[in-house]
Amino acid sequence: MRLDRFLTHRPELSRQKARQLLLAGRVRVGGQSVQDGLHPVDQWSQIELQAADGSWQTLQAGAPRCYLMLHKPKGCVSATQDARHPTVMDWVEPAAALHLHLPGRLDFNTTGLLLLTNDGHWSRALSLPTSELPKTYLVTTRDPIAPETEAVFRAGIYFAYENLTTRPATLQVIHPHQAWLTIHEGRYHQVKRMFAAVGNKVVDLHRQAIGPVELDPHLQPGQWRALTPVEVEWLRPLEATVID
Numbered sequence: 001m002r003l004d005r006f007l008t009h010r011p012e013l014s015r016q017k018a019r020q021l022l023l024a025g026r027v028r029v030g031g032q033s034v035q036d037g038l039h040p041v042d043q044w045s046q047i048e049l050q051a052a053d054g055s056w057q058t059l060q061a062g063a064p065r066c067y068l069m070l071h072k073p074k075g076c077v078s079a080t081q082d083a084r085h086p087t088v089m090d091w092v093e094p095a096a097a098l099h100l101h102l103p104g105r106l107d108f109n110t111t112g113l114l115l116l117t118n119d120g121h122w123s124r125a126l127s128l129p130t131s132e133l134p135k136t137y138l139v140t141t142r143d144p145i146a147p148e149t150e151a152v153f154r155a156g157i158y159f160a161y162e163n164l165t166t167r168p169a170t171l172q173v174i175h176p177h178q179a180w181l182t183i184h185e186g187r188y189h190q191v192k193r194m195f196a197a198v199g200n201k202v203v204d205l206h207r208q209a210i211g212p213v214e215l216d217p218h219l220q221p222g223q224w225r226a227l228t229p230v231e232v233e234w235l236r237p238l239e240a241t242v243i244d
Helices: 003-008 015-023 120-127 149-155 190-197 229-234
Strands: 027-029 047-050 056-060 067-072 111-117 135-141 170-175 178-183 202-210 224-226
Touching: 003 015, 003 027, 003 047, 003 056, 067 229, 111 120, 135 190, 149 170, 149 190, 178 190, 190 202
Parallel strands: 111 202
Antiparallel strands: 027 047, 047 056, 067 111, 067 224, 135 178, 135 202, 170 178
């Protein structure tokens, strides 16, 4: 929610008082003074208020933000829970304790880079269509990849069901049945549908990168590690507008 709304939920703070405290620089989020009432906060934010004597009162202790990359194996669902299938959370030991969720998904049998976090604002911004972060896949096909496929993907493919045309995609063929594909959106089964549109079928799909962040080559399927601070910032698009 917005910071000003968080403050006015306190019984001792009216809307006017909260505005005055913000303008006076007497509110800190994550140790930093914040004067903008629209600043987004959530249950993980540390929020402090400066008392009249200059001391700082903790309104919400918050918790460490967590950002992970997982090498998703085949045969698990990109979800926090599922009644019939194992989920990616089964591979991540602190998932339940840290309230992790997924800012993106991979199909049941698709492998590769998957992100997990407890930072809702980062996750929402990352998932926005306007973020335009490229996603790179290694695609293996049933039939040889036709020479004209690269130009067709670059021009965009019309999906009648959604009444839209995919954004230009980059295809680099490395083997008659295999190619690197970079797309800038994440439509339902998009890669499989793109190849189906040119009469081919995807038999294996692996996501290698999201934006400049590549899957750590040391991670075996089912293994994970924390993102570095640099990787977190690389994946941070322009801040999403918070309307809550």
